[in-house]
Amino acid sequence: MINHPHHQLAAVTRYCAERGISLDVREDGWLLVLGNATKRHLIFGYDLGLNSAVAHRIACDKAATATLLTASGVPAVPHAFFLGPAMRGVSEPEWASILELLEAYPNGLVVKPNEGTSGRAVTRVHTAAELKDALTLIFDTGASVAIAPLLEIADEVRVILLDGVPLIVYRKQRPVVTGNGIHSMRELALRAVPVQQQSQLLRRLAAEFDASTLHAIIPQGEQRLLSWRHNLEFGAQPVLLRDGELRETCTALAQEAARVINIRYASVDVVLADGQWRVLEINSGVKMEALGEHAPELVETASFAALDAIFAPRVLGSAPGAPDISQ
Incomplete structure (x- = not known):
């Protein structure tokens, strides 16, 4: 399962x-206790424990990060940012302030849990009714909400950094099908993936x-995106960027x-x-499980670099300019 830290645990x-460090695996890999003669270290989920509590x-x-940047x-x-009504001790959300965002961004909004990950519960909305439905879904879980303008994102790139050094840089390429004038989007999409x-x-x-969109025949040579999201969990493919502008x-x-929020180890999504x-x-928990399905060796090398920053910091910084493993 992508949600399980399989590749991280393997790394x-x-x-x-290899380093002679003891490892105690708890909670099916979600809690790890590492130690040697001089250090005991905890890893929880995808948080390797390199960042300060404030940076994390x-x-x-999401709202605090955007505001600070x-x-x-x-x-x-x-x-x-909008806090759920239950957390505010009231029965209704701040509808007046929320609906003003639709006027400010008439092209639409993206509603998401303020602290969510992997594109879960992220919804595009264009009307007041859609906005209220999306908010209710998130507020019912007790979560707070972040609302962003709906942008036409032409490209998205993830940069995984350790102490300012890029470890992995890749583009998130959304899945697309090309029409043949015979088959629908649904048919073309199904033909492009394994049965399982x-x-x-x-x-x-x-x-x-x-x-109607799924079953419409796509004209010869025309392309259709299969997702508006750039998340690897929703079908996007990682394309490594090794050099260039x-x-x-x-x-x-x-x-x-990363410098602004004073974070050491993070993945930063730029669009x-x-x-x-x-x-x-910015993601403090560097989740590389989906990437690991395509390039497990990169996940391991990045994890080794991060763990060396914990157990052998002088090794990582001994040479000027730590190596970039995506080269």
């Missing part, structure tokens, strides 16, 4: 074996497209964002919208 297990909390809070002059996608993945694909398509631009922006690159979010 940590091999690291400990800011990165987990913008105030520091770093281009970022704005996120408005088809039921999951159908659920994703049904959640994003109406029946795109990589340099995204890395520089990610480094500045291209309206001709400008800006930060979408």
Whole structure:
């Protein structure tokens, strides 16, 4: 399962074996206790324990991250924060302030849990009714909400950083089908994936497209995106960026964002919208399970670098300019 830290656990297990570090695996791999003669260290979920509590909390809070980055002059996608009514001790959300966002961004909004991950419960809305439905769904879980403008995102790149050094840089390439004038989007999409993945694909398509769109014949040569999301968990493919201007631009922006919130180990998502690159979010828990399905060796190498920063910091920083494993 992608939600289970399978690739991370494999990397940590091999690291400990090679470095002579004890490893106690608890809670099916979600809680790890590492130790040697001089150090005991805990890993919880995808948090390797390199970041301060403050940096971790800011990165987990989409609205706080956007506010801080913008105030520091770093281009970022704005996120408005709204606390659930139960947390405020009232019966209704702040509908007046929330609905004003629809007027401010007439192209639509994206509603998401303020501290959610992997694109879960993220919804596009264009009307007041859709907005209220999306908010109710999240508020019913007790979560707070972040609301961002719906942008036409042309590209999205993830930069995984350790102490400002890019370990992995990759583009999130959304799945697409090309029409042949004979088959529908649904038929073309099903033909592009193995049989064991088809039921999951159908659920994703049904959640994003109406029946008329799915069953319409796509003209010869025309392309259709199968998801508006860039998440690997929703079918996007990682395309490594090894050099070039795109990589340099995204890395520089990610480094500045990480510096602003003072975070050591993080993945930074940057997006291209309206001709400008800006930060979408920062993740303190560096989740690489979906990437590991495509490039497990990169996940292991990045994990080794992060663990060396814990158990052998002088080794990692002994040479000027730590190596970039995506080269």
